[in-house]
Amino acid sequence: MPEQTMPERIVIAGASLGGLRAAEQLRSAGWEGELVVIGDEAHPPYNRPPLSKEMLARPGTPEEALAALAFRPRRSATGITWKLGSGVAAANLARRTVTTHDGEVLGFSGLVVATGLRPARVPVPGPLAGRHVVRTLEDTLALHTDLVPGARVAVVGSGFIGCEVAATASGLGCRVTLIEGTSGPMERPLGAELSSGVRRMLNDHGVATLAGTRVIRFLGGQRCTGLVLADGRVLEADVVVEAVGSHANTEWLQGNGLDLDNGVECDEHLRVLDSAGTPVAGVVAVGDIARYPDPLAGGPARRVEHWATPTDTAKIAAPTLVAGLRGEEPGPAASPLPSFWTDLFALRIQGVGSPARADAVGILEGDPARPADGVALGYYREERLIGAVTAGLPAQKHLQYRQAVLDAQASGSRVPEPLPAA
Ligand SMILES: Cc1cc2nc3c(=O)[nH]c(=O)nc-3n(C[C@H](O)[C@H](O)[C@H](O)COP(=O)(O)OP(=O)(O)OC[C@H]3O[C@@H](n4cnc5c(N)ncnc54)[C@H](O)[C@@H]3O)c2cc1C
Known part of the structure; x- marks a missing residue:
């Protein structure tokens, strides 16, 4: 049989921020071959943070919302084929092919895994209709329609998205109850000290918070009308929002001998590893789905679900992939400092590093x-010092604390506390 030639093509699976940034960075890294981005959403890449904040409050028409959210690709992002509306169903990494849900089989020389996350659901019995999650533009448009003034809204889960949705819904005149779950508002990412301040802010703005309990059942026949809590309380609700974490979209990678437990395991160059810990040639991952080492905080590799992550990881993964396809070793390993923000009412909370660890x-x-x-x-x-969080302070102060975390990363030493004033 004649030897099959490998196409000069990189396939990017996932057409959100990670897919877009990967495409841009591949061009910047000198990739001149074909670039195909495959996304299961019908839209070109758009910005998700406003989906629980200003866009949930005032989306306008679907067209207006999409126009406001769509990313403008950077100038480097030329010559890209976008295949939208039908995702990747399966990959065969040994044969270097992906198969879309439409049945199209595409060969590749390089593959970028950028399929991100989807919301988890509360795994208890009850009707699905009337229960919302927030990940896509459609999710936000559907939820906004139900957030009419006076509506009784139960938000299950008090991480960033749950708290933001609760704040937005209360701003729209809804009567909101936040079911915190096993930890307080934003407690896992920010710690108990700030969490109690966040709870107080929510309460001051009229959001009721229920701590230390969980949902055991949703009520209703055709449509959800409320929920039952483990402590026996019953909460009637016109709208239920589930914000209880997420699952990584890894199913299409099954059968390739990868470690797909909580995202895709990668090394510090964002090369995807097989279950023996060896990089799979020509395959990298970016964004929320990538689980990669954290040299600053130490501990096992972790995923970083923040807006800056797709950009940070694409800057490492793209040159790594291009070098690998040229038969070269990757450059020195980089370890981007995670950063994030959340908006609650008029307050911006910003963080750097890995406070959750x-x-x-x-x-x-x-x-x-x-x-x-x-x-x-x-x-x-x-x-x-592995992280810092600021709220309600001038930007200059946040930059100062950010620098302190960077310095601690470089020197490995603890910085004095409190820091000298800027
Ligand atoms: C409501 C909300 C609010 C947020 N607010 C903030 C914030 O305030 N601050 C902050 O730092 N971060 C925030 N984030 C996080 C930030 O938006 C994410 O970190 C970022 O979107 C991750 O981008 P990604 O491309 O890695 O993944 P995703 O955005 O999840 O994109 C993955 C894409 O791949 C698609 N896909 C899935 N499976 C397949 C398949 N098999 N084939 C093809 N395509 C597939 C998905 O449909 C999706 O389009 C927020 C996220 C959400 C949802």
Whole structure:
């Protein structure tokens, strides 16, 4: 049989921020061959953070919403084939092919995994209709329609998205109850100190919070009319929003000998690893789906579900992939400093590093019980500063604390606390 020639084609699976940034960075890294981005959503890449915030409050028409959210590709992103509306159903990494849900089989020399996450659901009995999640534009448009003034809204889960949705719904005049679950509002990413301040803010704005309980059943026949809590309480609701975490979209990669437990395992170059820990030639991952090492905080590889991650990881993964396809070794490993923000009412909370991995939290300035008045917290693991969060402070202050985390990363030492004023 004649030897099959490998196409000069990189396939990017997933057409959101990660897919877009990967395409841009591949061109910047000198890839001149074919670039095909396959996305299961019908839309070109669009911005998700506003979906739980301003877009949920005032989406306008679907066309207006999409126009407001759509990313403008950078100039480097030329010559890209976008295949939207039908995702990748399967990949055969040994044969270097992907198969779309439409049945099209595409060969590739390089593959970028950028299929992100989908919302988890509360795994208890009850009707689905009337229960919302927030991940896509359609999710937000559907939820907005139900958020009429006076509606009784139950938000299940108090991470970033749950708190943001609760705040937006209360701003629209809904009567909102936030069911916190096993930890307080934003407690897992930000720690208990700031969490109590966030709860207080929610309460001050009229959001009722229920701590230390969980949903055991949804009520209703055709449509959800409320929920039952583990402590026996019954909460009637016109609208239920589930914000209880997410699952990585990895099913299409099954059968290739990869470790797909909670995302796709990668090395520090974002090369996808097989279950023996060996990089799979020509395959990298970017964005929320990538599970990669964290040299600053230490501990096992982790996924980073923040807006900056697709860009940060694409800047590493794209040159790695191009080098690999040229038969070269990847450049030195980089370890991007995670960064994130969340908006609650008029307050912006910003973080850097890995606060969720801290074993101790220190107050650098202000009172975490009153975040709107200005607060900064340092997050430590084994006595090293691994993260910082600020709220209600001038941008300059946030940059100062960010630099302190970078310095601690470079030197491995603990910085004095509190930091000297800027
Ligand atoms: C409501 C909301 C609010 C947020 N707010 C903030 C914020 O305030 N601050 C912050 O830092 N971050 C925020 N984020 C996180 C940020 O938006 C994400 O980190 C970012 O969108 C991740 O991009 P991604 O491309 O890796 O994944 P995704 O955006 O999940 O994109 C993956 C894409 O791949 C598609 N796909 C899935 N399976 C397949 C398949 N088999 N074939 C083809 N395509 C497939 C998906 O449909 C999707 O279009 C928010 C996220 C959400 C949902």
